[in-house]
Amino acid sequence: MRNLFALLWKNQFFVLFILLISISLYLLSRSYSYHGSIAHNTTSDISGSVFSTYGNITDYLSLKVDNDVLADENAMLKNMLSSSFLQTDTQYIYRDSLYRYIPVKIVSNSVSKRNNFMLVNKGSKHGIKKEMGVISTLGVAGVVVGVSEHYSTIMSMLHQNMRISARIKNSGQLVNVIWDKTDYLYGTVIDIPSHIRLNQGDTIITSGNSLIFPEGIIIGLIESHKIDSNKNLSKATMRYITDFNSIKHLFIIENLMKMEQDSLISQIENIDE
Amino acid sequence: MNNVLFKNITRFIILMLIQVLVLNNMNLGGYLNPYIYILFILLLPANINRSFLLILAFGTGLTVDYFGNTLGLHAAACVVIAFMRPGTINLFFRNYEFNGNEEPGPSSIGYRGFLKYAISLMFIHQLILFYFEVFSFSNFFFTLSKVLLSTVLSVILIMIAVLLTGKRKKK
Known part of the structure; x- marks a missing residue:
């Protein structure tokens, strides 16, 4: 010894x-693995405060662009007001609110790595939990993977473990969206049934199957579709609707019915056993 | 001794701030990220205890990982270059006698010598970093081109940093 x-x-x-x-x-x-990155994340208030101090200084440089983005969004929201619609009796249906949106600001972001994350300025104190969906003003942006008291980390769409259940808007077919590219502008749509032909500009939206994102949020537009006659499922290149390099503001989606949906799913799993 | 300690701690903090706040946000050509923090490991005293060097490099790598959400990636690359550093110094500067706490910088081994030394260790660092990040050889040559370009970029940056700070030292 x-x-x-x-x-x-x-x-x-x-x-x-x-x-x-x-x-x-x-x-x-x-x-x-996706679950590994969720379970072991280094989100903390220390790194968060370093980034947000720096962000406070550099934010002034992009105030003009930010104002334009917010103005655009205001205009879009005004269009959705009831006063913007022709009044008819069937226009309003009472619906229990299903999703709540928490606005956040990005304090650190990357697009050039194989696995990219965003750090945002709100955390568990503001009701953010792991595995909540994240959207930009235009479309899908990512999923929350780490939460500290005041900050949270978002796995952006530009991550090799990212896989989102999606739908082709005009045919309703279910597909999946992944990122196997090295370019932050483009993602890949996989599992497209062989009889489907996609054209440039076709819209890919969220399917609503994942309980993370509401249905119908835009993910991207088809750029090109290569059909391989030997295979049952084909792939297509898609351009993300969100420009990940320039986004500043995001919305985190809280699914208010998630508990109920989860317990229902676990009931089904129990029956199976 | 305290002077050396103070110098290295200051260097660590400054390089880390530049790396995390500025360079990590840069993507030249869409995907290139220069790494300057390696300069801290390169410039540690030549006669430093080798085990201590490993631990320092591990800590440096972890700090970068902590801010970049890449836990373990930079730590692995840094530990490997710290492991290879004594051998590299021996290989290139066998004839040079480092005394006391002298650092293997341009002031002792000259700019050409330092360039050779920086390129070799930087290349190894980038090689490990990019291949571990992708964790497959599927895009072998694409990744290799990233490694080479990123090495060149980082070395240029390191040389600029060394040239700028070197001037002050001249008596």
């Missing part, structure tokens, strides 16, 4: 190297 320790001590440089590299690889290995 003593000799063993002596040997280890003599080769401490090499032993330490092996030890440290093993720790790094262990930490790294947890990020290779």
Whole structure:
């Protein structure tokens, strides 16, 4: 035993190297799956406050653009007011509100890595929880994966573990959207049934099957569709409606019925067993 | 001794702030991200205890990971270059005698020597970083081109930093 320790001590440089590299690889290995990245996230108030201090300074540089974006959004919301519609009896149907939107601001963002995340300025204190959907003013942006008291981390659409259940707007077919590109402008639509032909400009929307996003939020527009006659399912390239490099403001979606839906799903799973 | 400690701590903080706040937000050509924080590991005293060097490099990598949400990625790359640093110094500057806390910077080994030293370690760092990030060889040559371009970019940045700070040291 003593000799063993002596040997280890003599080769401490090499032993330490092996030890440290093993720790790094262990930490790294947890990020290779969707659930791993959700379970082990380093969101914290420390990194959050460093980024937001910096953001407070640099935000002034883009005030003009931000104002334009907000004005556009205001106009869009005004169009949805009841006073903007022709009054008819069947116009208004009482609906229990199903989703709540929490506005947040990005304090740190990346688009150039293989796996990209966004850090935003609200956290558990504001009611944000893991696995909530995130949208920009235009369309889908990501999913919350980490929450601290005042900040949360969002796995952006530009992440290799991202997979969103989607629908082709004009045919209603279910497909999936992933990111296997290196370009932040484009995503990939997979699992397209073979009889479907997509044209440039076709809209891809959320399916509403995931309980994370409401139905019908735009993800992107088809850029090109390559049909492989040998396979049952084909792939298409899609341009994201959200420009991930320039977004500043996001909305986190709270599904108010999630508890009820989840318990229903777990009931079904119990019956199966 | 305290002077060396103070210098290195200041260097660590400054490089880390530049890396996390400025360079991490840069994407030249859409996907290139220069890394300057390696300069901290490069410029640690040449005669530093090798095990201590490993631990410092691990800590440096983890700090960058912490802010970039890439836990383990930079730590692994940094530990590997810290492991290879003593050998690299030995290989290139066998004839040079480092005394006390002298750092393997341009002031001791010259700009050409430092360039060789920086390129080799930077290349290894980027190689590990990009291939571990993708974790597959599917786009082998695309990733390799990223590695090469990013190495060139980072080395240029490191040389600029060294040139700018080197002037002050001249008596």
